[in-house]
Amino acid sequence: xxxxxxxxxxxxxxxxxxxxxxxxxxxxxxxxxxxxxxxxxxxxxxxxxxxxxxxxxxxxxxxxxxxxxxxxxxxxxxxxxxxxxxxxxxxxxxxxxxxxxxxxxxxxxxxxxxxxxxxxxxxxxxxxxxxxxxxxxxxxxxxxxxxxxxxxxxxxxxxxxxxxxxx
Numbered sequence: 608x609x610x611x612x613x614x615x616x617x618x619x620x621x622x623x624x625x626x627x628x629x630x631x632x633x634x635x636x637x638x639x640x641x642x643x644x645x646x647x648x649x650x651x652x653x654x655x656x657x658x659x660x661x662x663x664x665x666x667x668x669x670x671x672x673x674x675x676x677x678x679x680x681x682x683x684x685x686x687x688x689x690x691x692x693x694x695x696x697x698x699x700x701x702x703x704x705x706x707x708x709x710x711x712x713x714x715x716x717x718x719x720x721x722x723x724x725x726x727x728x729x730x731x732x733x734x735x736x737x738x739x740x741x742x743x744x745x746x747x748x749x750x751x752x753x754x755x756x757x758x759x760x761x762x763x764x765x766x767x768x769x770x771x772x773x774x
Contacts, residue, residue: 614666615659619773622652626770639751640743644729646754647676647715653770654679660773676713681706684762687769705762711750 626649632642654675658664669675685702693701713719717728726733732742753759 609666611659611661611664611666614669615656615773618652618656618659618669619770622649622656623770623774625649625652626767630767638744639748640729640746643712643715643748643750646750647712647729649770650676650680650709650712650766651716653683653766653773656770656773657683673716673718674713677706677710680709680712680766683769684709684765687765687772690772691765691768701758701761704758705765708750708753708759708762711748711753715748715750 625645629642629645629649632645651673655669657679658669658675659666681702684705688701714725714727715729717730719728726735727741727743727746727748729743729748732740734740754763
């Protein structure tokens with residue numbers, strides 16, 4: 608039976624590959640929804656990697672859900688910020704902003720139910736309350752707007768560093 612540490616490394620390796628793909632796609636003419644899908648997958652696997660490394664965590668729970676980013680990634684980012692020596696008060700303010708971004712990244716996955724309030728996702732078309740069909744190809748995702756401002760770029764560097772820390 609595989610250990611939690613082995614699962615943690617496997618998830619981290621896949622998170623790294625997904626994140627490298629997201630980074631490579633930034634210079635390509637690829638729809639934003641595809642780029643964001645790789646970021647969402649990388650963040651989800653980073654969160655799962657950390658959970659696998661936690662003593663006593665039941666790894667089998669990870670396969671049942673995609674909802675790990677909003678709850679766990681902010682703490683992972685705070686840990687990374689502490690390693691880098693962010694000032695506690697400044698770091699707390701930044702972490703609050705990153706928490707919102709983590710929520711936006713998590714709901715990019717179509718499996719996240721969102722109570723029907725946010726049907727937008729990076730993978731599948733959806734219909735709105737007026738039965739109009741929307742495609743991820745034509746949608747402007749809030750995460751897109753948040754990622755490419757200075758705090759968003761800082762967030763991406765911290766995610767990359769958190770993945771590298773595991774590897």
